[in-house]
Amino acid sequence: MLNNDFEFDNLIKIALEEDAPYGDVTTESLEIRGNGKGVFLAKEDFVLCGFNIASKVFKYIQKDAKVFSKYKDGNFIKKGMQFGFVEGHLDTLLLGERTALNFLQRLSGIATRTKWAVNILRGTKATLLDTRKTTPLFRNLEKYAVRVGGGTNHRMGLSDAILIKDNHIECMGSVTEAIKKAKKYNPFKKVEVEVKNLKEFEEALKCKPDIILLDNFSLEDIKKAVKLKSKDIPLEASGGITLENLSSVAKCGVDFISMGSLTHTVKAIDISFEIKRI
Amino acid sequence: MLNNDFEFDNLIKIALEEDAPYGDVTTESLEIRGNGKGVFLAKEDFVLCGFNIASKVFKYIQKDAKVFSKYKDGNFIKKGMQFGFVEGHLDTLLLGERTALNFLQRLSGIATRTKWAVNILRGTKATLLDTRKTTPLFRNLEKYAVRVGGGTNHRMGLSDAILIKDNHIECMGSVTEAIKKAKKYNPFKKVEVEVKNLKEFEEALKCKPDIILLDNFSLEDIKKAVKLKSKDIPLEASGGITLENLSSVAKCGVDFISMGSLTHTVKAIDISFEIKRI
Amino acid sequence: MLNNDFEFDNLIKIALEEDAPYGDVTTESLEIRGNGKGVFLAKEDFVLCGFNIASKVFKYIQKDAKVFSKYKDGNFIKKGMQFGFVEGHLDTLLLGERTALNFLQRLSGIATRTKWAVNILRGTKATLLDTRKTTPLFRNLEKYAVRVGGGTNHRMGLSDAILIKDNHIECMGSVTEAIKKAKKYNPFKKVEVEVKNLKEFEEALKCKPDIILLDNFSLEDIKKAVKLKSKDIPLEASGGITLENLSSVAKCGVDFISMGSLTHTVKAIDISFEIKRI
């Protein structure tokens, strides 16, 4: 992810066309020519993520633009640091600036928040997971940002693992029936089941799914489930998890905690890009 | 926007392929057949936005799926309300659920937060503007959500209006020179100039741009600028505006206030989608 | 798969443009007007697969073309049977004929051969698997055809399950090291390891992967492995499996047998499409 030369070219192309369907009229009107250097400047502390895709934005506009940094994704950047540089035509820098920042600020926002959550979990046995609550078309990028921040990816989408949710159980009529069918389907897919109360949990436990998800359980019920659980079937807690209650949930002893807000409620990191003529 | 039959089909297609590159293996493993009804349920108060694109997700999967609601974008939805319904094959509902919600929760989040900001500005002369700090590929949708929330769109991108920013002035050497050139370029584009202090402001004022943007001015400096300003040249304040200081800035008497956070720092609205077999 | 209205439209569009970049000049030169009926006729016995995508070809050309059949994918069709009908403009039928057949003949070929193999395995405990040796861009369709023929899909691609192959072990230096790392990576992915001899097999067994693949083992070695195996770790046999030796391999007691030839060496089913004016 983000190491290959072919990835995200199309995304960048559409993003630039979206921002400048008829070109950058400000730069054109000012007839700005010549070369320049752009500096990425941190306006707050954060975990860097997306520097590669930001670099690709400029290289996509101008193949021989130069981008360099002594940091890489996952590094901690302090407020005030100049953490990256771009050299190229001034009109390249001016055209790419906003698009590059829009990627970088969002992805760094996700990585940073994930890092906070992971720090909260330190010392517990719980692993932090993301969800499918991502921005459409940004699934790979946003889940990459979660990994950069130290989190672990839940399934990537509907195709790579089986997760039986309330709506499926509603359609099937019974937890038992659903798990049985799912387990027979494909030997290469794990089967997780979401349960909404202890009764369903106990039913699920008997069917031996690969993982059980406790959805919107009270802390008390989570603890009960942890006590009842089988050694081989890890438990995931989900629903209404915030940075505030994360620690309490983890202390109940679950194996995984998934937080939708890691990707659906993102605070963009404040980063500026300052251009000088060279 | 969002009324035409052809819009966003491609976005929806890629979003669904992103979520299910090899199909929905859970639903397939459970062999869920037959028809169902899905209900959108509000888990908090919000301003509805994106119902149309959420509807299109289901109709894209199944042409004759039926989607209905007595609400439309811009309406206020109270926590607990069932505000929309989808009828179609169960596997259509299960496949489209997450993608539809991902659009709906994000766009409603933007509209809701915009509405809060607009309410804060009520009684002042200031108009709320968005910025280009949008998610790549979501410019049209996110700026639509700002309009639905009662905000006004700043320029859509680099092609539809001239905005001379600090980086341009750095390249050009002088505010005066830049404005002069830009004004001669094209009779159909407005020319706005961003200034970073009162000195630049006074220089800009003499060149008669269409709008002046006061970037990161202190409240005091904004007030001074408002006093100095020409009747014909509206002022925009920008930089570090939050819901907390929005009112104070407005009271300085500026015509426009732009907030990047309207689109770059979004809290997804909590909405669930519950499916029943029919 | 193949039930949703949006799937494969793009594939069909490119296929038609490939066949007729400047239109169907024969039909144009003959000025063939009016409506007709096309009949799909079996020239040999086979398992039907791809009727849906063949139908979509005609409907893509002409939205109100009508396609009907009393059979569906998976049904056994006897030589001489008229198993499907299309009504539409004569030029629709003539334009779509070859493209529709090219999909249908290939997919039915895969389903039919898969069914033969599955029949051979009847009475053994072995499940038939496919591989990633598919025609580029036809992964979903060809793996669907395997399911229609009664086979089970191995992982769909590089993203949905971990399979440590000889090349990975070569890079990592040790089977043990590789399995350990892989098992820690992601709780939602199964971990399978490919071993090329009994020594590697015994090493792998100790690391408790989810599945072990015996690559190019002799029948004798397969039997030894089956004896040594752990109850919880199913064994897959692979490499040089043909319809001829399939039964012998199965009788060794492996859980899965994967055959690349199911999708890489396909005999198209002989089907004709006869058009009459109506």
Add this chain to the structure above:
Amino acid sequence: MLNNDFEFDNLIKIALEEDAPYGDVTTESLEIRGNGKGVFLAKEDFVLCGFNIASKVFKYIQKDAKVFSKYKDGNFIKKGMQFGFVEGHLDTLLLGERTALNFLQRLSGIATRTKWAVNILRGTKATLLDTRKTTPLFRNLEKYAVRVGGGTNHRMGLSDAILIKDNHIECMGSVTEAIKKAKKYNPFKKVEVEVKNLKEFEEALKCKPDIILLDNFSLEDIKKAVKLKSKDIPLEASGGITLENLSSVAKCGVDFISMGSLTHTVKAIDISFEIKRI
């Protein structure tokens, strides 16, 4: 074909996305870093075809990957030969391996089988032709493979030559009428007509098409047609031609023999790709 830098990039891109929509999780989980060399190894004798597109797969992933071979398409490769090499990042080699092989094995399969057929025809006056029975989206590649194997391409699709088939004659009512119309249509298109018995053949002969196709004629009837034929109108035999009966058909004296199986029933060549760290 296959010499230009721009060809097939899109095909390769989609093929890689198909195989790894969320990246190569095995390689990622094993954190394989560093450079390696991959070797293409022949597991059977064959005619090489598609080495160029296989090379492009790796260069598409990593622009500066190096691919070299002393062979080129059309060369005969013996079992056991190491006929090609790739140097690049280990994760490039691991990601591209299967996609590159899927192209290479299929195209080489077509070229090899075509070469067999061409060898059978040696000494006769018959030229071997392919058909439009190709895998959708692979028309150019598969017809290229036929040329590499020594065959000649029939028309590429519906746009580049007129071929009046049984379905057209059925729609037009008469062979004579159809040929007359077609000949007047466009001076730059050849007109071929397919006839299904000697009576139609004699009728066609009088109308002087550019080529006549004898569809599913018995050997006896082919011989009769060859005797009756005009010197200026070459004859093509088609329908049920196999490697077994090819020679007999050719000896009847036809000018062209077309075989659908060259492209619709392909045996993939057995080739492996072995990676070593360097």
Add this chain to the structure above:
Amino acid sequence: MLNNDFEFDNLIKIALEEDAPYGDVTTESLEIRGNGKGVFLAKEDFVLCGFNIASKVFKYIQKDAKVFSKYKDGNFIKKGMQFGFVEGHLDTLLLGERTALNFLQRLSGIATRTKWAVNILRGTKATLLDTRKTTPLFRNLEKYAVRVGGGTNHRMGLSDAILIKDNHIECMGSVTEAIKKAKKYNPFKKVEVEVKNLKEFEEALKCKPDIILLDNFSLEDIKKAVKLKSKDIPLEASGGITLENLSSVAKCGVDFISMGSLTHTVKAIDISFEIKRI
């Protein structure tokens, strides 16, 4: 061409996005709601061409828009005639108007000018041909317009017929060598050769290509060539042909005359589109 439901959708989509990347701000600002009727009005005499694609523009925007006309492509439309009608939402009509006209005016311009040229050739044996000098991406549409105007299409592109031009002869060294090679290449392609003087013409004649093109010959030399020509090899005249000298060239007795200006130098037909609220 233009009869199938799937053609040109993509062209129309990109054309609309080009015209309105962020929507139709005039109509949005005026909040125009409700239904209307648009009338196509001829402001000069012309041959109608492209009505179908103009219709598709509106139906692409609004699936249930209604378009009707009692005329069809090829009909002669007199100045002042209301020759087509569209009913739909007012914003559909306003959004589609310019794009629909841009297609219609250009294609009708080509058909009209072609008709003039065809009329000039009436009574001569010469057939009017177009060339490959078309607007990129409009080859099919512009060559269709030539057919609608009564012209005949030369080859569609580089793939459907062999045309040996001066640059090829320059590369090959000799006319004879070039024709010989080309004739052996493929039995389904005609071989035309371009000659630039009588000497080359006589050399070409001996090699029996399918057609000979006399490039930039004087009237006198054309006449000489016509005298020398073989009965079986038709002659095409090309180069500097205008509506003024077309008749003189035809009278020399050539079989074909090709005019690049039919498609490269087009006068758009003056057509207006008037909208009324209904």
Add this chain to the structure above:
Amino acid sequence: MLNNDFEFDNLIKIALEEDAPYGDVTTESLEIRGNGKGVFLAKEDFVLCGFNIASKVFKYIQKDAKVFSKYKDGNFIKKGMQFGFVEGHLDTLLLGERTALNFLQRLSGIATRTKWAVNILRGTKATLLDTRKTTPLFRNLEKYAVRVGGGTNHRMGLSDAILIKDNHIECMGSVTEAIKKAKKYNPFKKVEVEVKNLKEFEEALKCKPDIILLDNFSLEDIKKAVKLKSKDIPLEASGGITLENLSSVAKCGVDFISMGSLTHTVKAIDISFEIKRI
């Protein structure tokens, strides 16, 4: 525009595929190998435009093709001048020739005609404008050619400026109403209104739009409007403007004159491309 590396790649790709869906069969049949040099030769005087995109055509086919010229877009080229050179494989030159010329001849035609019109306006206060009457998909290129020829772009499309036309006024009922609404809509868009007689002009004048367009006014009425006009509101004349009457219209004193024919009725410049083996 045209300076960035990423622009127009897709346009060029589709244009080449349109011209050669199955490759360049002439060059293939002649087996032309080796390198060559192509020379662009002016067959008439013109203003160069599009050299960059013509260059990209060859570089798209062959990355290391070399293109050079001492001229650039906007330069005046005299008949007989060799104004550009391409070095590359002979088959690259032969494949790219027509596509490169089709872009170059059309864009240079627009720039040349624009230059004529601009020269006519010299000495008047009128600025020459283009319109939206462009070839679909060529908006950016054709408007660029107008700029190269010395013209000024009117709005680029429906999204970047408000232009209230007769059809809008028809829908709204009143000029006054329409302008009022439009002016309130968005502070970053200019508002122009089209009036069709002096009465509407006077009504519009009172509403203070940014620009007023006099559509199809007689010279006399244009003069009256110029007398009545406000100093701050420039006037644009439009409708039936030709190179012949352009001067008379300008002398009436309008600020802008827009001519649809600049882009909708283009005479391609006569340019040849001659290839030599090197």
